[in-house]
Amino acid sequence: MTTINRRVVLVERPVGQALPHHFRVEDVELEPLGDGDVRVAVEFISVDAGTRTMLRGEGFHMQVGLGETILASGVGRVIESKADGFSVGDAVRGGLCAQTIATMPGNMLERVDDSLGPLSLHLGALGGSTGVTAWIGIRDVAKPGPGDDFVVSAAAGAVGSIAGQIAKLDGARVIGIAGGPDKCAHLVDTLGFDEAIDYKNDDVNARLRELCPDGVNVFYDNVGGPILDAVLDNIAMRSRVVICGAVSQYDDMDNVTGPSMYLRLAERQSTMEGFAYFHFPESIEPAKAELARWISDGTIVMPEDILDGIDRYPEALQFMFDGRNVGKLLVKAS
Amino acid sequence: MTTINRRVVLVERPVGQALPHHFRVEDVELEPLGDGDVRVAVEFISVDAGTRTMLRGEGFHMQVGLGETILASGVGRVIESKADGFSVGDAVRGGLCAQTIATMPGNMLERVDDSLGPLSLHLGALGGSTGVTAWIGIRDVAKPGPGDDFVVSAAAGAVGSIAGQIAKLDGARVIGIAGGPDKCAHLVDTLGFDEAIDYKNDDVNARLRELCPDGVNVFYDNVGGPILDAVLDNIAMRSRVVICGAVSQYDDMDNVTGPSMYLRLAERQSTMEGFAYFHFPESIEPAKAELARWISDGTIVMPEDILDGIDRYPEALQFMFDGRNVGKLLVKAS
Numbered sequence: 238m239t240t241i242n243r244r245v246v247l248v249e250r251p252v253g254q255a256l257p258h259h260f261r262v263e264d265v266e267l268e269p270l271g272d273g274d275v276r277v278a279v280e281f282i283s284v285d286a287g288t289r290t291m292l293r294g295e296g297f298h299m300q301v302g303l304g305e306t307i308l309a310s311g312v313g314r315v316i317e318s319k320a321d322g323f324s325v326g327d328a329v330r331g332g333l334c335a336q337t338i339a340t341m342p343g344n345m346l347e348r349v350d351d352s353l354g355p356l357s358l359h360l361g362a363l364g365g366s367t368g369v370t371a372w373i374g375i376r377d378v379a380k381p382g383p384g385d386d387f388v389v390s391a392a393a394g395a396v397g398s399i400a401g402q403i404a405k406l407d408g409a410r411v412i413g414i415a416g417g418p419d420k421c422a423h424l425v426d427t428l429g430f431d432e433a434i435d436y437k438n439d440d441v442n443a444r445l446r447e448l449c450p451d452g453v454n455v456f457y458d459n460v461g462g463p464i465l466d467a468v469l470d471n472i473a474m475r476s477r478v479v480i481c482g483a484v485s486q487y488d489d490m491d492n493v494t495g496p497s498m499y500l501r502l503a504e505r506q507s508t509m510e511g512f513a514y515f516h517f518p519e520s521i522e523p524a525k526a527e528l529a530r531w532i533s534d535g536t537i538v539m540p541e542d543i544l545d546g547i548d549r550y551p552e553a554l555q556f557m558f559d560g561r562n563v564g565k566l567l568v569k570a571s
Numbered sequence: 572m573t574t575i576n577r578r579v580v581l582v583e584r585p586v587g588q589a590l591p592h593h594f595r596v597e598d599v600e601l602e603p604l605g606d607g608d609v610r611v612a613v614e615f616i617s618v619d620a621g622t623r624t625m626l627r628g629e630g631f632h633m634q635v636g637l638g639e640t641i642l643a644s645g646v647g648r649v650i651e652s653k654a655d656g657f658s659v660g661d662a663v664r665g666g667l668c669a670q671t672i673a674t675m676p677g678n679m680l681e682r683v684d685d686s687l688g689p690l691s692l693h694l695g696a697l698g699g700s701t702g703v704t705a706w707i708g709i710r711d712v713a714k715p716g717p718g719d720d721f722v723v724s725a726a727a728g729a730v731g732s733i734a735g736q737i738a739k740l741d742g743a744r745v746i747g748i749a750g751g752p753d754k755c756a757h758l759v760d761t762l763g764f765d766e767a768i769d770y771k772n773d774d775v776n777a778r779l780r781e782l783c784p785d786g787v788n789v790f791y792d793n794v795g796g797p798i799l800d801a802v803l804d805n806i807a808m809r810s811r812v813v814i815c816g817a818v819s820q821y822d823d824m825d826n827v828t829g830p831s832m833y834l835r836l837a838e839r840q841s842t843m844e845g846f847a848y849f850h851f852p853e854s855i856e857p858a859k860a861e862l863a864r865w866i867s868d869g870t871i872v873m874p875e876d877i878l879d880g881i882d883r884y885p886e887a888l889q890f891m892f893d894g895r896n897v898g899k900l901l902v903k904a905s
Binding site: 461466474480481482483486492493494495496497498499500501502503504505506507508509510511512513516 | 800842
């Protein structure tokens with residue numbers, strides 16, 4: 238059995254974009270396992286936009302200390318256990334961090350059902366910050382339905398992909414905003430969206446006016462910034478803008494650019510509502526169950542973009558902020 | 572009978588603050604009254620922050636042309652009528668504009684009940700953009716109640732004064748934000764608010780933390796800008812931010828500063844909702860009836876700040892944007 242853990246630690250707090258030189262990959266000897274602890278061979282690490290906000294050293298989110306391993310959700314299998322309820326071979330999910338071997342108290346892990354498909358599903362379609370966030374954002378907050386023009390930003394990303402597919406299942410006309418012709422083709426051809434807007438090449442405001450002449454009824458926003466403003470400028474009367482994230486702003490949370498078009502809310506009697514999936518604890522299990530069914534019967538698809546090897550985690554973060562991933566971005570640790 | 576109308580016209584589109592030199596006061600001969608028209612001796616003209624947005628020459632609101640009389644609501648009495656349903660002496664309200672004698676089609680005027688008190692009430696407590704806006708904003712949108720910490724900005728202004736008093740009647744703890752110690756004393760001593768924050772001398776964020784350690788449950792915003800951000804930074808979980816206006820932004824609507832703290836909505840599962848009173852047409856009559864009762868029995872008070880003489884209308888606009896008025900700002904035309 239391996240005695241070495243390879244991990245990615247923070248060596249410098251990024252100002253602006255998080256770049257590879259802010260991180261170091263290092264090997265450390267494993268210590269003997271303590272009572273109540275579990276050792277996990279990490280299989281997949283989730284690469285999430287929200288991680289950027291944990292590198293600041295202050296703020297509302299959990300923070301990563303200098304020299305500490307980057308916080309990240311992961312899935313893997315138990316290789317050693319001194320905790321009740323965990324046996325070697327169990328599939329688990331938790332805050333495994335960006336490393337190959339995680340050692341942590343059993344009560345910080347949850348067992349997952351590996352009969353549903355590859356373990357990576359538990360970070361993507363069935364993950365709290367991904368599929369479950371999309372489900373809750375659609376069913377508990379945005380509530381699009383027949384007759385609604387529904388727009389989602391970062392539509393080729395993990396949350397956007399699923400949010401758009403659920404909105405479509407629920408009867409809305411779905412328009413995705415993503416960067417580049419490949420992603421836009423993916424939205425329509427693979428995910429079944431009705432329309433796609435390429436924010437890197439199109440005038441988003443003009444395209445929205447063209448595609449939604451009566452206004453956008455529901456907007457599911459993952460990005461903030463100019464795209465949020467363009468959609469606000471095109472909302473219909475009594476529309477709903479749902480704030481799920483703001484990836485455009487995470488590089489500099491001390492200087493967030495607010496939506497200058499927010500007064501359209503008053504002109505058009507509309508709401509902007511924010512949420513996180515853990516605000517709706519009662520919905521998490523129903524969301525997982527329905528997502529698992531949809532994934533297994535092919536009702537929805539969850540493309541994954543996997544970078545191979547823990548050493549590539551810093552590159553993966555950059556990949557995400559450059560908007561290069563299509564679907565759920567993962568690092569295969571081992 | 573007078574044959575001269577004195578009016579305030581726009582001679583230059585303001586960039587930034589609207590100042591007296593952007594306007595001209597001029598006397599014009601009255602023309603013979605046309606069929607269907609009514610001539611009104613204007614008594615009071617409402618001075619409204621929203622007027623600034625009508626001086627741009629483009630945009631969503633009605634616009635004032637160069638050389639044209641400034642659009643404004645007013646009350647007065649009919650002095651000549653060639654319209655069915657209007658007789659000399661009738662009290663009327665409408666878009667009388669900033670002038671002493673208004674001549675307009677009868678179907679653009681509404682008769683008002685002058686038994687309720689001075690005609691100026693129909694621009695203040697009973698006015699669409701003032702008392703009715705406050706009532707609808709509280710009862711149909713913000714809905715504060717017992718246990719809520721309710722905050723209102725521009726609290727000494729016309730809408731804020733009434734919104735705060737209704738929130739108090741509905742059981743909330745009411746905190747007003749206004750500029751200067753005199754206004755703050757007025758909020759507590761005259762309007763019966765629980766607390767006041769002086770944004771000109773206090774650190775608004777620090778005072779909100781102190782006064783609302785568990786967070787602000789409901790915010791009724793009339794100003795936007797840094798005050799909106801300070802309150803967003805202090806919202807409670809599942810709070811409601813109601814956007815009624817944004818007087819801080821009206822001088823430069825091409826470059827509105829959006830709320831940089833809007834991501835607090837997502838962190839705290841909160842909503843930002845905008846409205847205008849005319850989005851709730853079914854509430855206008857109930858609002859007027861209840862406000863009239865409250866005013867007549869003293870349940871709520873509506874202080875007025877009156878500048879005497881049509882020549883002072885440009886000064887009155889400046890007065891408003893400098894935040895110098897306490898209560899409803901009016902110009903007495905004649």
